[in-house]
Amino acid sequence: MEQQPTTTSQACKICSAPANFTNFGAISCSSCKMFFKRNAESKQDSFQCDLKNKCDINIHSRRACPACRLKKCFAVGMQIELIRGSRLRKNVKRRHNTDNIELKLPNWKQNTNLSSQLPTVNLLRSDQSTLTTNQWTLLSNLLHCYDEYSGVENALQFRHEQRCFPLRLRYKLTSTTEFVTLNMTRMQQMFEKNDDFRSIRCCDRSILLRNTVKNTECIGATFALYQAGLLHDPLFYQTTATIFGVDIMLKILHLIESFDSDATFVKLVLVIIAFSTTKYTVYPDWACNELTDSKRILQIHDSYLEIAWKYMVYKYTYQQAVLRFCHLLKCLLRVNRTIVEVDQIREYKNIIETVVEQTNKFSINN
Missing domain, CATH: 1.10.565.10 (Retinoid X Receptor)
Structure with a gap:
C-alpha cells in the first residue's frame, strides 16, 4: 500500500530544486520529501521561526529555518495522510478503535443518544473497509x-x-x-x-x-x-x-x-x-x-x-x-x-x- 510516486519533470514546490516526483501530494525534491516525512506529524508545534514566519525558502536557505520550510510544505499541498507509513497506520487503527468515543455536542444535546442524532453512523459502523x-x-x-x-x-x-x-x-x-x-x-x-x-x-x-x-x-x-x-x-x-x-x-x-x-x-x-x-x-x-x-x-x-x-x-x-x-x-x-x-x-x-x-x-x- 506504499504510495507510488508519479514521475514528472519540474522544480520542487518548496525549495525550487530539480524534482522528478510528486511526493505526498506536491511536486518535491528528495530532500524536502524526507524533511516532510520526518517532521510533518511531530514537529509542527516545536519548530519556531525567528523572523516572524517570513523566511524565503530556496535551495540555499531551506535548512536555515525548518519552521518556514514545514509551513511551506503544507502550503503547497503536502498531506500527512499520504505518508501512510507504519507509524501512521497504527494511528489510523487507533482512530477506528475510538469510534465509540462520545462526540462533544452543544449543551442542550449532551444527554441525547448519539445514535439518534447521527443514524448514518450506525449504518456504517460495521464497515471497516478503506480505500483500495x-x-x-x-x-x-x-x-x-x-x-x-x-x-x-x-x-x-x-x-x-x-x-x-x-x-x-x-x-x-x-x-x-x-x-x-x-x-x-x-x-x-x-x-x-x-x-x-x-x-x-x-x-x-x-x-x-x-x-x-x-x-x-x-x-x-x-x-x-x-x-x-x-x-x-x-x-x-x-x-x-x-x-x-x-x-x-x-x-x-x-x-x-x-x-x-x-x-x-x-x-x-x-x-x-x-x-x-x-x-x-x-x-x-x-x-x-x-x-x-x-x-x-x-x-x-x-x-x-x-x-x-x-x-x-x-x-x-x-x-x-x-x-x-x-x-x-x-x-x-x-x-x-x-x-x-x-x-x-x-x-x-x-x-x-x-x-x-x-x-x-x-x-x-x-
Whole structure:
C-alpha cells in the first residue's frame, strides 16, 4: 500500500530544486520529501521561526529555518495522510478503535443518544473497509492533476510578476481581468486531463461543462487564488472588487472561510461537482440538451463520492466524516447564493462565456 510516486519533470514546490516526483501530494525534491516525512506529524508545534514566519525558502536557505520550510510544505499541498507509513497506520487503527468515543455536542444535546442524532453512523459502523489500491492510485493522480493544471502555479507566477512592478503599476484592470479569465480556463482544462472525463462522449462533456462551470469556478478558481495568497493581497482585492463589486468580494472571502480545512477533501469535492448532473440555482440562457449517457456519468460521479467518503473515514472517525459532509452541504448552499448574485454582473457573464468557448476549443484540439 506504499504510495507510488508519479514521475514528472519540474522544480520542487518548496525549495525550487530539480524534482522528478510528486511526493505526498506536491511536486518535491528528495530532500524536502524526507524533511516532510520526518517532521510533518511531530514537529509542527516545536519548530519556531525567528523572523516572524517570513523566511524565503530556496535551495540555499531551506535548512536555515525548518519552521518556514514545514509551513511551506503544507502550503503547497503536502498531506500527512499520504505518508501512510507504519507509524501512521497504527494511528489510523487507533482512530477506528475510538469510534465509540462520545462526540462533544452543544449543551442542550449532551444527554441525547448519539445514535439518534447521527443514524448514518450506525449504518456504517460495521464497515471497516478503506480505500483500495486502485482508489489510492486514482486519488494520487487526481491530486497530481490538480497541482499541475489547476492554475495555482499560474497564480503564483502572476503574483510574483506584479510584485516586480512599482505599486502604481500593479494589478491593472486589463491585466487582472485577463488573468482571472485565464485562471478559470485552466481550472476547466484540468478536467480535460481526467481520464474519466475524456471517456464520456464529446457532446456530454460540453453539456457538463456548461451545467457545472459556474459552480466549479466558484469553488476551484477561488480556492486556487486562496492557495496562491492573492485574495489577501490588498491591491489585487481592490482591482477584483472593481470588476465584481465589493459585496461579491466580501462574500467570496466568507466563502473561503467555509471551505473544509482538508485541502484533499476540497479537491475531491471539486471533481464530484464537475460530474454532477444536478440543475443548479442559476438556469442558463442557452437551450439545455439532455445528456446522452447520464448513467455512465452518474457512475463516475458516485465513484469519486465513494473515494471522498472512504478518505474522510480513513483520516477521521465516522462521526467527524458525517459532520464534515453536513458542513459541505452548507458550503454548497453558500456557493449557490454567491453565484446568484455574481451572475447579475455583465463582466462575470462575459468571462464565463469566454471560459466555455476556450475550453471547448481546447477539448476539440486535444
